[in-house]
Each structure stands twice: as structure tokens, then as C-alpha cells.
Amino acid sequence: MRNLGLLGVEETWHPLAYLVYQTENQIQKSLQNRILDIDEAALRTAYLGERIKILEDKKVEGLKEKILELRSPKKDLFEKTYFEIQVAAAYAERGNNIQFVKTTPQEGKRTYDLLVDDIEVECTKKDRKTDRDRENIDKWNNVARAAVSLMEYVGLNYFVHIVTRSDPTDQDVEHIKNEMQKLLKSKKEGEFHYDNGTTIKLQIVSWKDQKVPVSGLPQVVLDEYDHLVMNMKLDSENIFTANFCENPRVLGFDSGTMNDRIGKIVNSVKKKRGQFSGTRPAILYVHMNGLEKRASSDDLLNLDESLREELARNTSITATVLAAEYYERKGNILDYQHRVRVTKNITPKNPLPTGFSIVGDYS
Secondary structure (H helix, E strand, O other): OEEEEEEEOOOOOOHHHHHHHHHHHHHHHHHHHOOOOOOHHHHHHHHHHHHHHHHHHOOOEOHHHHHHHHOOOOHHHHHHHHHHHHHHHHHHHHOOOEEEOOOEHHHOEOOOOEEEOOEEEEEEEOOOOOHHHHHHHHHHHHHHHHHHHHHHHHOEEEEEEEEEOOOOOHHHHHHHHHHHHHHHHOOOOEEEEOOOOOEEEEEEEEEOOOEEEHHHOOOOOHHHOOEEEEEEEEOOOOOOOOOEEEEEEEEEEEEOOOHHHHHHHHHHHHHHHHHOOOOOOEEEEEEOOOHHHHOOHHHHHHHHHHHHHHHHHOOOOOEEEEEEEEEEEEOOEEEEEEEEEEEEOOOOOOOOOOOOOOOOOOO
């Protein structure tokens, strides 16, 4: 058995190679089991191929350079390029003329990413982790180390989900560790609420050293947590190819505060104003990168208002588009959905042409 040590789950492989590797393993597993069971990696790979084919058929200028960028070992460049291809293909499929714009950083000025007809389009994808997130992760890892030791001591393996009302303090960490000690020593399961706004959810997964099928573990999705920690022994190289495991200890953490992330999105609009020419309509696409899954309706309303205020000060941007994508499992089917949230500038310097609509905007 291979040990998957205590860690925050993050990709460290070459991003495109890792995506293809996951897909190939999923296909092999489906062939062995004679059941087609597609995961998110396989769906993303197929979707990327389909989007590239659409752009190739349209003979879109600059596509070859974008394909080279997909092969970059830098994950942020890979994700941004993937997003640019998604946006470009959505307009190309609708019949708009598309051109990828070559950036010229040596001239000291970045440019927008796409021309859609005669409209400038810039695409950006937000980092999941802000400085505030990194501070929280240090505290969550402190809790995780204590929890894993406790599971070893009591001889039970748990799936744990901890939610705090706001960013965890040192006092919160000590409180959670003390309560976890009481709960695990009593072999408790269920949902436990505390006066300081903390919630601890516990689900027993297996006995210590019991071999269990990976397919039987609670399904966890990285995007649904502020931080995810996994510790287990696997019978294969990694969790994507493993069939059985021992001592699965999984901890997900969430904080109720979204203000820092919302501020990052608004700041990205401020920073992008210099990338547009100011002579054409301009649309800024921002991929939420999973942030919308943890945002409340009030958070999103506050974000909309903040964007409207920023656009009033920045008339060179005609509209902002917040994009989100979802992979939802319905039985044996993994469903892909893409949604957008459009905020239009009330007083744009260059309005969108009559008859032009932003893809996905049904307002």
C-alpha cells in the first residue's frame, strides 16, 4: 500500500499531462469494469478537444499559439488559456468572427486576449487562494494533524467537515481540537453546533487498518471546500487509480467569510482597465474558479453592486461577465453546466453594437 500523506490537496503535475493521465486511467478502469463511469477529468479533456475542433474548423487566427500555451508547465497559464479557448469557442460556435490577439509584453503593455467581431475581450481566472486563505490553511492544518492523531488513537477513520462563522482564530483552533478530542474518544457521529458559530460534522468511514473500496468513500469535490486534507494508504500510485485503501481520514474546512475573495474580483476589474484600447467596446470575463459555490445570495448581490460602482468609474469596460462551471453527478451521469453573471456598464465609453449579445446573457 502507498501512503497518501497529510496534505492539502493540490495539483503538482504538469497540468495538461495530468489531465490526460487522469482521463486515460478512468477509461482503463471503465474498460476493466465494463461500466462507463466518466469523471470530471475525462469530461474536461473531451470538452477541451471539442472546443479546439470548433476553433480549428473556423480557422481562427492565433489558435496554434494558444495550443502551445496549453502545454505550459505553469498551471495558472494553462487554466487561463483553457478559459480563453472556452470563451472563444462559444462565440465562434455562434458565428462570430474570432481572433486571438498576440500579447507584446516586451513593449511594457499587456493587451486584451480576443477580438470577437470588433469587440475586445479579456479573460482572467481568479486564484483560489488569497493571503487570507493561506493564513486560514495554516490553522486548518493544525486541526487536521491533531484530528488524524486522534483517529489513530481511537481506532476509527472519519470524514470530517468543519465550518466556522468567520475566519478561524487561534482560540477557535484550540476549541475545535478540544471538542474533536471529546467527540472522537466517544466515537460520536453526526452534526454538532457550538455557540461561537462553529459546526463539526462527523461520519465514521472505517475501522483502523480495515481495507475498504475507494469507490465506497464519501464523495468529496475540491471546489466545495476552502481547504481539503486527505490521509490514507492506497493500493496504487494515486487515488485516481486505486481500488482499495486503508485508514481513509478526510477533513474539509470552510469559513463563512467571502469579503476577501469578492474584493479580489473587483480589484481584477480595476487592474484590467489598461489592457483595453479605449476605442472599441470591451468585455472582461472573470472565471470564478469555484468561489461562487461558497458564496451566499447576499455575497453575490454585494459583488454585483461593487462591480456596478467600479464600472461607473471605468467607462472603458462595457461589461463584466462572471463565469462559473459545474460538474454535477446524477447517478452514473456527470453533467456539465456553464453559467454567467453579466454586469453592464450604464455609461460605457463604447457601447456594444446593436444586435450583439453576450453569450449566456438572457437578461
